[in-house]
Amino acid sequence: MSEAGIAAMAEAIFAKPGAAVAQAYSAPERETLHFHTPAELCAHAARLEAEGASEVFLAVHYPDMAGQFAPRRIALDPAKCGGLTYRHVCEGWGVIRVYLRLSGGKGLDSNVGANSQKRAEKWQPHYPEFGPTDAWDWAAVGRHERRLIRVLKKVAAQDAAAQGSLA
Numbered sequence: 704m705s706e707a708g709i710a711a712m713a714e715a716i717f718a719k720p721g722a723a724v725a726q727a728y729s730a731p732e733r734e735t736l737h738f739h740t741p742a743e744l745c746a747h748a749a750r751l752e753a754e755g756a757s758e759v760f761l762a763v764h765y766p767d768m769a770g771q772f773a774p775r776r777i778a779l780d781p782a783k784c785g786g787l788t789y790r791h792v793c794e795g796w797g798v799i800r801v802y803l804r805l806s807g808g809k810g811l812d813s814n815v816g817a818n819s820q821k822r823a824e825k826w827q828p829h830y831p832e833f834g835p836t837d838a839w840d841w842a843a844v845g846r847h848e849r850r851l852i853r854v855l856k857k858v859a860a861q862d863a864a865a866q867g868s869l870a
Contacts, residue, residue: 708858713741715854721766729791735774761801762793770839796823797844
């Protein structure tokens with residue numbers, strides 16, 4: 704995704720008041736980074752790209768979605784993780800995941816997604832730490848998810864057109 708695309712997505716994420724935006728997964732043995740403005744998010748993406756990272760993976764929550772949204776510490780197996788013992792993850796039934804592949808990145812295309820109410824209800828017995836599914840306003844989750852998907856599709860089309868004009 705181009706720098707302009709990242710900026711457009713950052714603007715869209717923060718377009719609604721009260722957006723809580725954080726890394727989906729913290730770096731091992733580090734606190735979760737939270738972003739409060741589009742500029743902070745863009746600077747983070749630029750820093751990651753300069754360091755050779757291929758993506759920005761975010762967890763997004765809006766107040767009208769209700770539910771619980773807070774980083775949770777998870778244990779890592781030190782034998783499999785070079786001696787590292789923990790990291791933080793932002794999870795929740797209705798949390799919107801925003802995956803932005805940076806311009807130098809390989810792998811998955813950028814995408815936006817969230818659980819549906821039906822899927823959350825199916826999995827609730829297996830993840831009691833996420834709290835009750837009925838604590839979420841699923842209509843609000845869907846509205847925000849669809850809005851961010853529309854912006855992402857527009858950004859992807861603009862990036863593809865720009866790449867085509869460079870060829």
